[in-house]
Amino acid sequence: MTNAQPVGFWSYTHRDDLLDGGRIARLSEQIANAFEIITGEPLEIFLDKKSLEWGDAWRMRLDSALTNTTFLIPIVTPKFLMSQECRREVITFVGHAASLGLGELLLPIHYVNVPQLAQEADERPADEVVELISKRQWVDWRELRLEDEDSPAYRKAVHELARRLAEIIDTAPPALPVELDPLNQVDEEPPGFIEVMAKMEEALPAWHETVQQFGEIIASIGEESNWAATEITASDARGGGFAGRMRVAEELAKRLAEPVEKVDALGAKYWAELAAIDPGVIGIIRRASEEDISAEDREAARTFFKEIKELMGVTTTTTTQLQEFSNSVEGAAQGSGRLRPQFRTIQAAVQKVIDSQTIINEWSRMVDDVDLGDGDQQ
Known part of the structure; x- marks a missing residue:
């Protein structure tokens, strides 16, 4: 696997997938298939976070500087936000992507209603991971997840999501390291x-x-x-x-x-x-x-x-x-x-x-x- 090959990291809780009859895992396969049909190029999606393959691929992408071919796709649910592991993945990925000026590589899928993300009235305090997600153009899957997987509406939505991934790869700017703002800087020279x-x-x-x-x-x-x-x-x-x-x-x-x-x-x-x-x-x-x-x-x-x-x-x-x-x-x-x-x-x-x-x-x-x-x- 090279950094030129499109790769997605599927961030979700296994419990959510189990409760939804395996539909979350199948959705990753459907998106990868649709991406390959649209672009002619394979999209590798890593699912099993407990495997060595996931961990090795995750660290390699982070440490070799993310490119515009690497995506984190969080499947956002209430249980996702309760998972410290899922929260860690979002926070870590956003930091690395931001360090290279690549903000569009986080592509959240709002799978089950999270009131704070939908900007609905809620008594609960603000959640910083929700705020990180809300700053991106998340995909609304709350109603689609109830559709039959073979229905035209569902198939079209999968196609649109795969097309969006392809567009991000085609249009994203090159990775450029982000510098810290200088402290009390008065000279025009950038800080060393x-x-x-x-x-x-x-x-x-x-x-x-x-x-x-x-x-x-x-x-x-x-x-x-x-x-x-x-x-x-x-x-x-x-x-x-x-x-x-x-x-x-x-x-x-x-x-x-x-x-x-x-x-x-x-x-x-x-x-x-x-x-x-x-x-x-x-x-x-x-x-x-x-x-x-x-x-x-x-x-x-x-x-x-x-x-x-x-x-x-x-x-x-x-x-x-x-x-x-x-x-x-x-x-x-x-x-x-x-x-x-x-x-x-x-x-x-x-x-x-x-x-x-x-x-x-x-x-x-x-x-x-x-x-x-x-x-x-x-």
């Missing part, structure tokens, strides 16, 4: 390798601080939740019943208002900063892997790579703790209508940190694959 990494080094302490703040706020939320549990136990012992529990829930909601607002803002800020800088960092790491960089740039890369690994070490521990906390409030989110919006906001903020970790993990993976010669970038 060292200047760009200096900007990143300046940002790293702020991310460390954000992660620390997250842990502190979540700890305060945990303390308030423990207070509520103690109060409920005492109320039950007094025979307070459900009325007593309601009073505790009302008080807890008031106590959580400020920390929940803070954690929501912090999560949004953390994700936005990392997502914005992601394409540039990928470009830096890719540039460092080239043989023609100067000794000065190589030394700067070693320092920067070490800081990325340190950042990963700090954030990995915190992210794991936040995931455990988010799981622990799942039951509480369902138990009280008064508290449900707040706990959903907490979970959404934690999810932003988890998704941000995907970005940092990908930087670390790429760093591990760069050979800078003498010296240790770890």
Whole structure:
């Protein structure tokens, strides 16, 4: 398989495919067949994410710089958004594509209704993966999935989707590395390798601080939740019943208002900063892997790579703790209508940190694959 050969990565949950009678997997075959009829060229679509073939092909395409012949086709459903693996694939692919100025390579198929993607009224907080998908021209398959696969409407829709893939390949601009904006740049000269990494080094302490703040706020939320549990136990012992529990829930909601607002803002800020800088960092790491960089740039890369690994070490521990906390409030989110919006906001903020970790993990993976010669970038 070469980078000139069209390739699609089919991102979906096996459970969705099972529940829909295998139609999701069959759709990938139908699109590949239609593409070959239209163009005369085969389109290889990788389905099984658990196979070595998927993983090897995925990493090869990412690490050799994506071209306009590589697509990620997410089959978007509620269960897709619950899958951390599927979310990771979208985030990772978008970062690599954006680093090369190739935004049209993500081709989402809206398979089962996701209210946020359809811009319908919904109480749930914003989802950053939904936002990444919504910025692309996603394909609406919500009604088509109910059609007979041999029906004219279904066959025509498959044809149109395959034609769209072919058009993207024909019309997409060449891949061009995206540079990070210079920090306080006043000269007309573009920033050099060292200047760009200096900007990143300046940002790293702020991310460390954000992660620390997250842990502190979540700890305060945990303390308030423990207070509520103690109060409920005492109320039950007094025979307070459900009325007593309601009073505790009302008080807890008031106590959580400020920390929940803070954690929501912090999560949004953390994700936005990392997502914005992601394409540039990928470009830096890719540039460092080239043989023609100067000794000065190589030394700067070693320092920067070490800081990325340190950042990963700090954030990995915190992210794991936040995931455990988010799981622990799942039951509480369902138990009280008064508290449900707040706990959903907490979970959404934690999810932003988890998704941000995907970005940092990908930087670390790429760093591990760069050979800078003498010296240790770890």
